[in-house]
Amino acid sequence: MKNFIKNRKGFTLIELVVVIAILGILAGLAIPRFMDATATARGARIVADMRTIDSAIMIYNAKTGNLPTTIAQITTDAADGTVNPTTFKLLAAWPTPPTGTAKVTASNGSEITITPTATEYGLGTGANVGRAVYGAKTIDQLLAVTTTP
Secondary structure: OHHHHOOOOOOOOHHHHHHHHHHHHHHHHHEEEHHHHHHHHHHHHHHHHHHHHHHHHHHHHHHHOOOOOHHHHHOOOOOOOOOOOOOOOOOOOOOOOOOEEEEEEEEOOEEEEOOOOOOOOOOOOOOOOOOHHHHHHHHHHHHHOOOOO
């Protein structure tokens, strides 16, 4: 009987249950973080796209002295990427925003959830002239944190 107990190899049922419980706890902590990662990536893409468009608008303004009035003034002309030499093109293609809810972090550290309000970016008009807009809001307006007194 002594040899039988000494030569037994493997894990006991209690050890296996403890390991499974630990893995379950770790999965419970990790899965919500991974789910938020997609929304955070969408938010980062919206912010990056709008900053890129704003930069193209500023460069266009610096080179021509005018603000662009159409998207075609700051993008390439043809699908093959050729540029019309008589105009000043800055973006190879006009970006399209991601679909789904996006999350971004504002300058004060709070998290802002952006629900899709538009299917494309545009050029601002009125008070937002010379800025990229998404759903009629500039990047500053999207990231604005309103506090209630």
